[in-house]
Amino acid sequence: MRWGMVIDLKRCIACYGCQLSCKAENGTPPGVFFARLLKHEEGQFPTVRQLFLPVLCNHCEEPPCVEVCPTGASFKTEDGIVDIDPDMCVGCRSCMMACPYGNRYFNDKPQHYFPDGPTPYEERRTARHQTDVVMKCNFCRDRLAVGKEPACVANCPAVARYFGDLDDPNSEVSRLIKDRGGFPLHPELGTKPSVYYLPA
Amino acid sequence: MTHASVKYERMLSDLRMDLRPQREWGEGRGLFLVIGHFVVGIAAGAWLFALIFDRPAALVAAFALAALGGLAHLGFLGKPDRFWRMSMRARTSWISRGFIGLSLFLAGAALYLAPQYLPGTPWGSESLLADAGYAMALVGMVVLMGYMGFVYTSAKAIPFWNSPLHPALYVAYALRGGVAALFVTALADGGAGELPAVLLPLWGGITVLVALFFMLEIHGALTSGNEAARRSVHDLLAGRVAVYFYGGTLVLGLFVPAYLMYTGLTGPLSAGAMALLGVSSAIGDFFMKYATIRAGVRLPVWTHLTPQRR
Ligand code: SF4
Ligand code: SF4
Numbered sequence: 001m002r003w004g005m006v007i008d009l010k011r012c013i014a015c016y017g018c019q020l021s022c023k024a025e026n027g028t029p030p031g032v033f034f035a036r037l038l039k040h041e042e043g044q045f046p047t048v049r050q051l052f053l054p055v056l057c058n059h060c061e062e063p064p065c066v067e068v069c070p071t072g073a074s075f076k077t078e079d080g081i082v083d084i085d086p087d088m089c090v091g092c093r094s095c096m097m098a099c100p101y102g103n104r105y106f107n108d109k110p111q112h113y114f115p116d117g118p119t120p121y122e123e124r125r126t127a128r129h130q131t132d133v134v135m136k137c138n139f140c141r142d143r144l145a146v147g148k149e150p151a152c153v154a155n156c157p158a159v160a161r162y163f164g165d166l167d168d169p170n171s172e173v174s175r176l177i178k179d180r181g182g183f184p185l186h187p188e189l190g191t192k193p194s195v196y197y198l199p200a
Numbered sequence: 201m202t203h204a205s206v207k208y209e210r211m212l213s214d215l216r217m218d219l220r221p222q223r224e225w226g227e228g229r230g231l232f233l234v235i236g237h238f239v240v241g242i243a244a245g246a247w248l249f250a251l252i253f254d255r256p257a258a259l260v261a262a263f264a265l266a267a268l269g270g271l272a273h274l275g276f277l278g279k280p281d282r283f284w285r286m287s288m289r290a291r292t293s294w295i296s297r298g299f300i301g302l303s304l305f306l307a308g309a310a311l312y313l314a315p316q317y318l319p320g321t322p323w324g325s326e327s328l329l330a331d332a333g334y335a336m337a338l339v340g341m342v343v344l345m346g347y348m349g350f351v352y353t354s355a356k357a358i359p360f361w362n363s364p365l366h367p368a369l370y371v372a373y374a375l376r377g378g379v380a381a382l383f384v385t386a387l388a389d390g391g392a393g394e395l396p397a398v399l400l401p402l403w404g405g406i407t408v409l410v411a412l413f414f415m416l417e418i419h420g421a422l423t424s425g426n427e428a429a430r431r432s433v434h435d436l437l438a439g440r441v442a443v444y445f446y447g448g449t450l451v452l453g454l455f456v457p458a459y460l461m462y463t464g465l466t467g468p469l470s471a472g473a474m475a476l477l478g479v480s481s482a483i484g485d486f487f488m489k490y491a492t493i494r495a496g497v498r499l500p501v502w503t504h505l506t507p508q509r510r
Binding site for chain 2: 040051064093096102131132191
């Protein structure tokens, strides 16, 4: 069993739904984006095109972030999810230097979005995040445990995200990767990401 | 705008950049990490040369610097009270190995030095415990010299640091720092006249080695075809950290001590001038490490290697 995600770049409409729903689900502080959308412009007038790339932790099969962690706070579960135990993290940030995709964040202070202090929502949501440790996407493990999909998958209005078992050749994600030429980011690094993209 | 909102805006603009500078190591509290790596490297080199040339003051200085380096590392950690957990993953993590090396060095050096300097220490300087301390400190010293370069090489996000020469460069820094420490501690160890004559040419030789490794690294980064590595070189030589490189590394850390070395090779050099050579050499090493770390640019997530169409 290896959880994985497929993102269809042809379907993605760059609405930021994944970014927002992730923020709402995980209550991440300002500047922390477990899921984010990258925009890129290519070409020159009049043949310019804008490209979109939604990114999140790739839950690499060979995660360099886990290898460098001196405490064992970064770990990989049996079903392939890379996560952090905040009680074990010392905040050395070497995992941030090891992640070639920039998907780890240091939560350095209690932060909130508005100058008058945290809203009641923020108080409840951010209370579960420790400060002075590193944080990242964990494929919404809490939701998976109760049979739900990750928030970014469930809330994508364009149905551009698919989630499933990469080890099962008959799963929807495996079939999409095979049939439509799914590719991971930076395969040359040997990290073996579990997030694949379908060409636009 | 408050400090927090300035930081937030900068964070957001960083996330939008293709070539995003790393800020975690080297900025803010990250400066403590650079200081920690700098002094721990000197400590290891100083211990080695103090043993070879029998310089007791340098041995004590090496121990003090290593302790200072440990404190600097604690100052960098987000959760310093959990520092002991860093010993848990020596199988894969160079930070873990470095932590064990530093612990071995500090414990060993304390066992070895205590009977020599603290009257009433229950074990003697010829005892088994002192000998065990000597061996532990030696193992710790080797680890301290070697581990830092590997910490940077294993940082896959920063192509500029991924050079296989980086560990050798850090060993060379440690050796250069060690000789520099002997120049400075000569003030307490009987004066510059007591220093072996070979130290000045030794310092010169190691400096040439450092410069050679550094130039090879720069050449490797420029020819690697990696955009992030090339941007790092640009930032180092002509961009946001160039002032530290030219002012700190070249002027203070190379030209000043090289001039003093030349003076020392052609005539007698006072203890003060020798100490100045050591201090300026060390300052140069600090800025070299600082500038290289600050010049780190992340591998772009989105590169021309990311196919969009088949
Ligand atoms: S994307 Fe980064 S944080 Fe996620 S598993 Fe891979 S290396 Fe680790
Ligand atoms: S910051 Fe935490 S999770 Fe990351 S490497 Fe250090 S201890 Fe491990």
